[in-house]
Amino acid sequence: MSELVKLKYALVHEWLTPNATGGSELVVQEILKHIDADLYALIDFESTNPKSYLYGRTIGTTFLQHFPLARNGVQKYLPLMPLAIEQLDLRQYDIILSSSHAVAKGVLTSPNQMHVCYCHAPMRYAWDMTFDYLRSSRVGQGIPGILTRYVLHQLRQWDALSAHRVDYFIANSKNTARRIWRCYRRRAAVIYPPVAVDRFPFQAEKQDFYVTVSRLVSYKKISLIVQAFNQLGRPLVVIGSGAELQHIQRIAKSNIQVLGWQPDEVVDRYLSQAKAFVYAAYEDFGIAPVEAQACGTPVIAYGAGGTLETVKDRRQFGATATGILFSEQTEQSIIKAVENFEEHQKRFAPEEARSHAQTFHPTGFKQRYLAFLDSAHKEFQSNLP
Structure with a gap:
């Protein structure tokens, strides 16, 4: 692990807002306790939130940060999210960590950068919840519904393709590991998320x-x-x-x-x-x-x-x-x-x-996550040309 300490890290998450306080955000918070990483997201409204642990932190964002009403839910710009995440320039980092349930895993990296994705779920809009989304959404019916179906089809293709940009997957459960295999045909180690x-x-x-x-x-x-x-x-x-x-x-x-x-x-x-x-x-x-x-x-x-x-x-x-x-x-x-x-x-x-x-307990997450990074980095280095 001593070699890893000297490296430069970027941590990419989907969105950081006061309303986003679920398990994926807890994973981000826990990783940042143990790894000195620069943080990136599609949008960030946490660094200006005095109650947040991210208050005052410099966080890299995308063009979606400036879109109307993004603070209340960037999901409304779902078709643009893959394009947005690909605009993050992470060339200065040695290791890319992503905490992904939608598009964070799709960041662009070079062959010499190791990318480890902690996957909370393959993108639900595009896979398991497609028909629920179409049934409950105003744009899921009639002529708009045809366009929505096409957009979701394109998202599935991008999501499967972008999985190849990840060197190592970690799943938050065995259930998620099975879904990663089904959607991406990639194997994933299982490390349960930290619970306080x-x-x-x-x-x-x-x-x-x-x-x-x-x-x-x-x-x-x-x-x-x-x-x-x-x-x-x-x-x-x-x-x-x-x-x-x-x-x-x-x-x-x-x-x-x-x-x-x-x-x-x-x-x-x-x-x-x-x-x-x-x-x-x-x-x-x-x-x-x-x-x-x-x-x-x-x-x-x-x-x-x-x-x-x-x-x-x-x-x-x-x-x-x-x-x-x-x-x-x-x-x-x-x-x-x-x-x-x-x-x-x-x-x-x-x-x-x-x-x-x-x-x-978080101590178990810390031990398993850091041990996985150490093992993955050794393997990654040995496989470089």
């Missing part, structure tokens, strides 16, 4: 309510959870903001509290006190269920994608289980899972959940 386990208060004694914490957007399926609890009549607390907030407030019955956005201390309190955390989204990793387990709170989750790797299902793990997985994203499946949980609630040990969450 120490931030979350452990509490063994639970109160009589369920909780879900999420951005309130369609693919997170929060409205499905609310509809299930409308039928169950059990107390549920919903925390988060997003496009579906008003819809969820409208359909929620009196047994459901919709709190909207809340600061970390409030989120932590509800996570630690809840009898269980409910999660119905398909995620490539999904950091929220691990955060709940860090509080000693068992998880009731959709058993697909990342949760198969982060939640230990009662039927498979018995006394060391940390939750219950359900097989379908339906109201009835959620209802059955909640009823199953209540039947076996006393068998879940909060200490088991906390212990399992520790396996995703």
Whole structure:
């Protein structure tokens, strides 16, 4: 690792805004704790945010930085994102690191620059969520829909082609590694993202309510959870903001509290006190269920994608289980899972959940990520002409 310290690094991410606070941003933050890298992104509105760890930092951006309303979501300029990321001039760096869920991996590099991509997911708009995107978007229907389909077709081609610019892929889960192979035919090492386990208060004694914490957007399926609890009549607390907030407030019955956005201390309190955390989204990793387990709170989750790797299902793990997985994203499946949980609630040990969450501690990420860079660089150097 001593040789690597002397090298010059660039770290490329998609976008940096106050609204982008998910798992991919936590990976960027963790990498910067251990590697002295210059940071680049399509847009940056974090370096001017006094509350951000990036406040005052010099961050390289693209022409999209100056486009109208980019701050509120650069995704509206999706067709231009590949072109924009290719305009970043990174020739001065020895090693390019990317944290990518859309186009960051597509930066241009030379043969003597090693590019390691930490991939959170292949571009969802172009692959898995194409038909959801077309169905929910105003530009997915009629004549505009034909143009949108063509744009997505072009994006798929660019996305697959740009994968060849990466020397080494790291996936955030086995599930993502499978998707990388399917989309790009590239193998990826699996290094789970860091979860700030120490931030979350452990509490063994639970109160009589369920909780879900999420951005309130369609693919997170929060409205499905609310509809299930409308039928169950059990107390549920919903925390988060997003496009579906008003819809969820409208359909929620009196047994459901919709709190909207809340600061970390409030989120932590509800996570630690809840009898269980409910999660119905398909995620490539999904950091929220691990955060709940860090509080000693068992998880009731959709058993697909990342949760198969982060939640230990009662039927498979018995006394060391940390939750219950359900097989379908339906109201009835959620209802059955909640009823199953209540039947076996006393068998879940909060200490088991906390212990399992520790396996995703940032120290593990640091050790595995830096070791991977060291090994990859030695291999890369040996293969240079």
